[in-house]
Amino acid sequence: MKKAYVLFSGGKDSSLSALLLKKLGYEVELVTVNFGVLDSYRYAQETADILNIPHKVELLDREIIERSVEIILRDGYPARGIQYLHKMVIEILADKYKVIADGVRRDDRVPKLSHSEIQSIEMRKGIEYLNPLMGFGHKTIKYLVDRYFILSQGESDSVLKSDYEIEIRALIRAKGKDPRDYFPKHVQSRVIGLKRGDV
Amino acid sequence: MKKAYVLFSGGKDSSLSALLLKKLGYEVELVTVNFGVLDSYRYAQETADILNIPHKVELLDREIIERSVEIILRDGYPARGIQYLHKMVIEILADKYKVIADGVRRDDRVPKLSHSEIQSIEMRKGIEYLNPLMGFGHKTIKYLVDRYFILSQGESDSVLKSDYEIEIRALIRAKGKDPRDYFPKHVQSRVIGLKRGDV
Numbered sequence: 001m002k003k004a005y006v007l008f009s010g011g012k013d014s015s016l017s018a019l020l021l022k023k024l025g026y027e028v029e030l031v032t033v034n035f036g037v038l039d040s041y042r043y044a045q046e047t048a049d050i051l052n053i054p055h056k057v058e059l060l061d062r063e064i065i066e067r068s069v070e071i072i073l074r075d076g077y078p079a080r081g082i083q084y085l086h087k088m089v090i091e092i093l094a095d096k097y098k099v100i101a102d103g104v105r106r107d108d109r110v111p112k113l114s115h116s117e118i119q120s121i122e123m124r125k126g127i128e129y130l131n132p133l134m135g136f137g138h139k140t141i142k143y144l145v146d147r148y149f150i151l152s153q154g155e156s157d158s159v160l161k162s163d164y165e166i167e168i169r170a171l172i173r174a175k176g177k178d179p180r181d182y183f184p185k186h187v188q189s190r191v192i193g194l195k196r197g198d199v
Numbered sequence: 200m201k202k203a204y205v206l207f208s209g210g211k212d213s214s215l216s217a218l219l220l221k222k223l224g225y226e227v228e229l230v231t232v233n234f235g236v237l238d239s240y241r242y243a244q245e246t247a248d249i250l251n252i253p254h255k256v257e258l259l260d261r262e263i264i265e266r267s268v269e270i271i272l273r274d275g276y277p278a279r280g281i282q283y284l285h286k287m288v289i290e291i292l293a294d295k296y297k298v299i300a301d302g303v304r305r306d307d308r309v310p311k312l313s314h315s316e317i318q319s320i321e322m323r324k325g326i327e328y329l330n331p332l333m334g335f336g337h338k339t340i341k342y343l344v345d346r347y348f349i350l351s352q353g354e355s356d357s358v359l360k361s362d363y364e365i366e367i368r369a370l371i372r373a374k375g376k377d378p379r380d381y382f383p384k385h386v387q388s389r390v391i392g393l394k395r396g397d398v
Contacts, residue, residue: 002342023222025346099339106314106333115305122336134305134334137317140298140327143201147224 003027004130005097007089008055009163010047012145013103013133015191018053019148019199020132021101030055031097033089035065037167044162047191051199064088065164069171072182078168079110085164086111094125101130107138150193159188202226203329204296206288207254208362209246211344212302212332214390217252218347218398219331220300229254230296232288234264236366243361246390250398263287264363268370271381277367278309284363285310293324300329306337349392358387 006018008030022028030053032044041057048055065085072081086102090113093100104112113121118129133141145151152159157169157179169179205217207229221227229252231243240256247254264284271280285301289312292299303311312320317328332340344350351358356368356378368378 020219020223024219024343104334106317106330118305118336122338128336128339128342130336130339131305131334135303135330135332137321137327137329139321140329143327144223 001025001027002099003029004099004101005029005031005093007093007100007102008032008044008048009103009161010044010190011103011161011163012149012151012189012191013105013141015047015051015103015149016141016144017101017103017132018051021130022053022199026099028053031058031093032056032162033058033060033093033164034162035060035062035167037062037065037170040160040162040166042162043160043190050191050193053199058093060089060092065167065171068164069168069175072168073172073175073177076182078165078183081168082164083110083112085168087113087117090121090129091125094121094127094129097127099128099130101132103133104131105133105138105141106136148195148199149191150195151189152192153187153189156183156186156188159190161188161190163188200224200226201298202228203298203300204228204230204292206292206299206301207231207243207247208302208360209243209389210302210360210362211348211350211388211390212304212340214246214250214302214348215340215343216300216302216331217250220329221252221398225298227252230257230292231255231361232257232259232292232363233361234259234261234366236261236264236369239359239361239365241361242359242389249390249392252398257292259288259291264366264370267363268367268374271367272371272374272376275381277364277382280367281363282309282311284367286312286316289320289328290324293320293326293328296326298327298329300331302332303330304332304337304340305335347394347398348390349394350388351391352386352388355382355385355387358389360387360389362387
């Protein structure tokens with residue numbers, strides 16, 4: 001049985017990706033990336049306990065997220081900075097793990113690696129990079145999430161998640177800026193319970 | 200529980216798509232499209248029995264595949280004609296089924312609908328169009344197929360499948376041409392057994 005490492009924020013998409021891979025017979029370990037800005041990995045740990053899937057934190061170099069924040073502050077919007085960060089994270093983890101998955105969805109714009117970027121990293125690093133939700137649209141994912149998970153939902157500055165955004169927002173605030181000037185309002189969700197027994 | 204209709208050729212990709220959706224809790228029915236050129240749907244029926252998933256044949260207008268063959272003969276290669284055919288099939292089935300899936304993979308070039316084509320058909324027809332394998336590369340799909348299925352593999356003119364190609368080849372031959380002048384050599388596979396109990 002292969003082991004898949006799923007990039008995990010505690011949100012619905014990374015949770016659904018992990019569930020799907022487990023159902024396909026993978027041994028799954030959840031991996032939350034943290035840059036030492038906040039101890040925000042705690043939220044993902046709690047959700048991992050609920051899902052009853054092993055979880056680890058990968059502490060990565062703070063310089064990477066600092067660079068991401070520079071891009072966001074210069075651009076005035078988060079897309080390119082988030083994209084840069086996600087790509088760096090996958091490049092780094094690809095040196096350590098043979099099968100890496102994330103919760104990127106068909107209708108996401110960022111972060112999303114292009115087909116040639118994916119083929120490049122798979123070939124250069126000899127890994128498999130999986131996007132289990134890439135073939136599903138919003139409506140389908142909503143149906144599947146509703147089927148399996150109980151969510152806590154709210155504005156992105158109120159829901160406690162372990163994603164890139166929470167540490168990026170903290171760094172933006174530390175620079176005396178208001179993250180709300182850079183991130184458009186959007187709803188975040190975190191998995192707080194399971195509807196049907198074990199994952 | 201939602202019901203998903205999976206376009207089914209009896210091959211490994213459509214079989215794996217069906218298995219994945221079953222594991223996610225969908226009620227699955229397999230649908231083999233046929234244009235009245237050959238009774239090639241029989242092969243898919245046999246594989247559906249092996250998978251123990253309900254199966255039906257959708258007999259579509261022969262004009263659609265005739266048009267596809269015209270495109271292929273004019274182009275000298277099958278890509279555009281196959282793409283035209285697959286898109287027409289999804290458009291037609293979308294008037295009948297609310298959740299349609301196929302076995303299109305991340306590394307396939309054709310048939311593959313673009314993101315805007317997918318969003319257009321989902322919105323116009325009020326359906327969900329799923330590509331369960333879209334987030335998986337060759338290596339990952341090979342691993343999953345090996346995990347679940349026993350295959351019969353061979354050159355595309357020797358393996359008996361219920362895909363578009365088998366009827367297209369018959370029509371090309373009926374026009375006095377040699378399909379091998381249009382289709383590059385490639386390996387086809389059909390699922391002939393299950394490795395681990397029930398799907």
